[in-house]
Amino acid sequence: MKASEFPQGSGARGYRGYSRAAMRLSLALCILLLASCSDTASPPPDARAYDAALGFDASEVLPDAAATTVCGTGKDAIECLQGLEICVKEDLGGPIIPACLPLPTGCDVRDCASCGALCEAPTDTCDDDTDDNSISCVCLTC
Numbered sequence: 001m002k003a004s005e006f007p008q009g010s011g012a013r014g015y016r017g018y019s020r021a022a023m024r025l026s027l028a029l030c031i032l033l034l035a036s037c038s039d040t041a042s043p044p045p046d047a048r049a050y051d052a053a054l055g056f057d058a059s060e061v062l063p064d065a066a067a068t069t070v071c072g073t074g075k076d077a078i079e080c081l082q083g084l085e086i087c088v089k090e091d092l093g094g095p096i097i098p099a100c101l102p103l104p105t106g107c108d109v110r111d112c113a114s115c116g117a118l119c120e121a122p123t124d125t126c127d128d129d130t131d132d133n134s135i136s137c138v139c140l141t142c
Contacts, residue, residue: 069133072098080133086110087134088118093142111135 068079071087073096080087080100086107090097107115110133112126119126119137127136 069131071100071134072096082133086115086118087129087131089129089134089136090123091136091138092122093139096136 067082069082069085069087071078071080072089076095076098078098078100084103085100086103088099088101090099101118104115104117107118109115111128112119112135115135116126118135122142123137123139125138125140127138129136
């Protein structure tokens with residue numbers, strides 16, 4: 001019904017025949033809805049990551065991104081998990097080949113003295129890298 005179809009004294013009608021009270025209520029509800037949907041609130045600092053696909057706290061299963069070592073450079077760079085892997089860079093006279101190898105028993109210091117056995121033929125020299133969690137296997141005769 002349009003406002004002109006209502007008899008006098010039946011209440012004030014506003015836009016398209018809706019009462020002003022109904023329009024104000026709708027406006028107030030919209031404002032409350034928008035205010036409650038604000039995504040500017042950050043999670044509490046002790047909030048733990050939850051992975052819906054795994055169905056539980058993902059931080060217990062997935063490694064922390066800070067616990068990785070970049071192995072190699074440029075487009076060939078990969079990331080090794082510090083607690084489980086060591087970065088081994090093979091230099092065969094051409095491009096350096098990075099690899100993340102499982103951390104062997106006794107390789108706690110992550111240098112050539114304790115992890116040098118990871119360098120296999122044709123490499124013949126282990127070189128301690130300046131990077132943490134990595135060694136270089138070099139082939140001097142290649």
